[in-house]
Amino acid sequence: MLRFIIRRLIITIPTILVVITITWGLIRLAPGNFYTGDKALPEAIEQNIREKYGLDEPWHEQYLRTMSHILRLDFGTSLKYEGKSVNEIIARSLPVSATVGILAYLLALIVGITVGSIAALKQNSKWDYASMTLAMLGISIPNFVLGPILVLFFSLTLYWLPPSRWDGFPSKSVILPVITLSAAYMAYIARLTRAGMLEVLRSDYIRTARSKGLSETQVVIRHALRGGLLPVVSYTGPALAFLLTGTVVVERLFVLPGLGNNFIQASLNRDEPLILGIVAFISMTLLSMNLLVDIAYGFLDPRIRH
Amino acid sequence: MARIYVKRVKQAIAGVVVGILLFTAISCRVSATNEEFFGRTVPPERNILRYVNGGEPESIDPAISSGQQEARIYMALFEGLVEYDPKSLDAIPGIAESWDVNNDSSEFVFHLRKNARWSNGEPINAHDFVYSIRRSLTPEVQSRSAGLAYPIRYAEAFNAGAMFVRDPASNQFLLNKDFAGDKLAAEALSQKPLGTNEREYESTAADPTADRETPFHQFMHSPDRLVLPGAEKARTKLLESNPKLQSAVAGKELVRVRAEDVGIEAVGDYRVRISLSESVPYFTELVAHQIFRLVPRKVIEKYGARWTDAANIVTSGAFKLKSWEPYSEVVVERNRMYWDAASVGLDEIHFYTSADHPTTMNLYKVGSADAVVNHSVPNAWLDVVRPKKDYMDAAEAAITYILINVTQPPMNDLRVRRAFNMSIDKINYSKAKKITKPLSAFTPEGIFVGYPQPKGEGFDPGAARKLLAEAGYPVTQKPDGTFQCENFPAAEVRFAFATHSSSKALAEFMQAQWKQNLGITVMLSNMESKTYMAARSKLDYKGFALGIWGADYMDPTTFLNIFRSRGGDNGSGWWDQKYVDLLEEANHTIDAQKRYALLAKAEKHMLDAQPVIPIETPAVNWVKKPYVKGLYPNPQSLFAWKFVYIERDAAKWDYGTPSLTD
DSSP: OHHHHHHHHHHHHHHHHHHHHHHHHHHHHSSSOTTOOSSOOOHHHHHHHHHHTTTTSOHHHHHHHHHHHHHTTOOOBOSSSTTOBHHHHHHHHHHHHHHHHHHHHHHHHHHHHHHHHHHHHTTTSHHHHHHHHHHHHHHHSOHHHHHHHHIIIIIIITOOSOSSOOOOSSSGGGHHHHHHHHHHHHHHHHHHHHHHHHHHHTSHHHHHHHHTTOOHHHIIIIIIHHHHTHHHHHHHHHHHHHHHTOOHHHHHHTTOOSHHHHHHHHHHHTOHHHHHHHHHHHHHHHHHHHHHHHHHHHHHOHHHHO | OHHHHHHHHHHHHHHHHHHHHHHHHHHHHHHTSOOSSSSOOOOOSSSEEEEEOOSOOSOSOTTTOOOHHHHHHHHHHOOOSEEEOTTTOOEEESSEEEEEEOTTSSEEEEEEOTTOBOTTSOBOOHHHHHHHHHHHHOGGGOOTTGGGGTTBTTHHHHHTTOEEEEETTTTEEOBGGGTSGGGOOOOOGGGSOTTOSSOOSOOOSSOTTTTTTOHHHHHHTSOOBOEEOSSHHHHHHHHHHOHHHHHHHTTOEEEEOOGGGSSEEEOSSSEEEEEBSSOOTTHHHHTTSGGGSOOOHHHHHHHGGGGGSTTTOOOOSSEEEEEEETTTEEEEEEOTTSTTGGGOOOSEEEEEOOOOHHHHHHHHHTTSOSEEOTTOSOGGGHHHHTTSTTEEEEEOSEEEEEEEOTTSTTTTSHHHHHHHHHTOOHHHHHHHHSSOEEOOSSSOTTOSTTOOOOOOOOOOHHHHHHHHHHTTOOOEEOTTSOEEOTTSOGGGOEEEEESOHHHHHHHHHHHHHHHHHHOOOOEEEEEOHHHHHHHHHTTOSSEEEEEEEEOSSSSTHHHHGGGTSSSTTOOSOOOOHHHHHHHHHHHTOOSHHHHHHHHHHHHHHHHHHOSEEEEEEOEEEEEBOTTEESOOOOTTOOOOGGGOEEOOOGGGSOOSSOOSOO
């Protein structure tokens, strides 16, 4: 197990470097600069800016300078937002994204597993059809459609919930983004749970458990659910990494000051240090989440450990 | 079994569809109710204005950004010599309580009030202004709008890191007039030696000519020094192209232009004298711009780039910074030290970040915002929102136009450019846009009072087809009545624009017009905005590109100067010495009406060459709750926040657009 973890860690570092290098290259390929706006700058002013940031140096010098900073985990300061360090921006926006992401995932887990289990246990009943139809809708309605529909109904018509903006947690402003974000995950988890449970319910050890005379509740909770949730666990890692590090669409839709919103703006602004910082952060989170999932898998299913 | 399954799925889908329809019906019914105002209209409990300000502000340092969302925040936090009038945008007293202008508008003396203080209680004096304006021009500060201060003597030279040339033998500087040839423009009064007989100022009570013998003032009143580029490459190139200059400069000393050379001087503690390099009749209005506003020297020197943090910042305006949550809001609160604090109506302003129009309008509708940024009402919403009494209906100092890349065939042919212009029905376009006015010139319609705006060519598809035929691209009519222009190289022409729903609608309209009237299909090319701006300024586009320009100050030159230089925002490749000469001549004309006539002549000259197709004068397009008073839909959407207040008595609310004239 330990060897496995070490091996995975060794692969992780070059992966991140490759990701950052590709990102750096893509930023350079994109036309325009962080200082280009709706109105052109006089040549002298543009030259002042280019000199300050060393933009006229040869590209390999710029690349080596950037990489040496990143290797020391110094992401520098934003080009667009003078005097704001990248670490500071990530530290301020991550809690917003993480709050919405974790809440959305918890909601998705609770509703998804409950609905999925009921559907599996009452296979081919009207409960099964109803929940799977809803799940199908949840997966196929994109959140940029669902979000505005919820806003139209709960904010603009009933005036119950704010249509956008972040007032911190807990507050009413959390509700719509969390529901919008969790819908697709909820639906997916429900389907995964149903499929996993159906497979497990037909397996030999469930039959053994039943023939031992265990009650149906014990069979479901102690045996079937545990095995049936394995697909959900493997889905949790990457899903949670995405949810934690910000979801671009929902953050834009509800004007949340999260990491995803910052990332999109940084790309539109051509804010190189901020883009690289966020990309490095997201890829690290994603890779470590995957690692954690692999470890968790080992605990849930002893066969994988060997 | 399978049939039952299908049936049940069908039932479920039907149920969901009915549900969605029902819910849409309820939503529509509610929003269609006939109310006086759009959405919930309840004044906030405290004197707080919640204003949706557009995109995230780049910086709170007024020297840095040129954007509108930043300008509005700067106007709350920092005051300048003068302030914009909330209705007309004319200059009204700020920290300067009065000012004197010399006879050709090339030298300005501002008299400061003695009771102005920083938010930490320290007094404000003339030296603070000298510091602030020099700082905005310092190359390292990288001000995006420093160009607006270039009329100040040697400001451009300092900002560009340029050099004077000194003769080490005589210790004299080389003068511009010895090398300018016959193109030398008339000298402004601010440059004529002091003590000449010409009368510079009208006599007034507060004599602006006192202290006129300071060494700095004498330096200003001396002929223009020769200025060479600071960068070695550019300088060598210039010298090689001009042998006379090269031999004169050889062996001389190059001296970098310093902040102390820029034409601004503190005369005593309460007078600021600014010398310009030409006459600029609109300079007092220009001085209200953010880059001339007062920033705190001590705080900047102590904290560097962190001076704008809420914990460090000291401000000069009616408000001070309370907090800044990026991508969420900037909160400013009343500055009790402000010289006119008694007339400030609001305790706080919350500037919300939201660049998305429907999101912005949602906030407004539910009553979470009291006023929203200009152009927030989407075109599709106009039929519902415009009849309401909180919709702001007024003209805007801006233009929409199409740039033409005149350097490439077939658009390098004037006849082709004219044909494309004359085949667009701009009146119909404005009807579709509902709130804009058709435009045939390059300055906005109805903004500059007394300006004899020239007219460009109107809609005439027949003449357009004739022009195309003359240019070698005959247009023929098919039996079904449609036109075609077979040998026009349509592949060489595209219409480029930056991704935005309204830009796309405009491009599609023009595309349809050209197809219908000329039989030519122009492909559209939709680009991300920075990519687009880069392509446009490098002329890296074929045919057409969309242009939108908002005034930086209230004078026609804010539009006409676009074509004064070859680069920058020109973006068409058209440049004409005669046009530049006309503008220069206008800038040295003292009589306001004659000056306007010269500017109009220049504009006509440009329109005749047709490097652009003017489309429309936009209109302001935003909403404010009726209880928000003192906020006027002025042509630049710049608001002096100190005049804004919350009115709780519904009888005194604004029902309809407040008047900009009385």
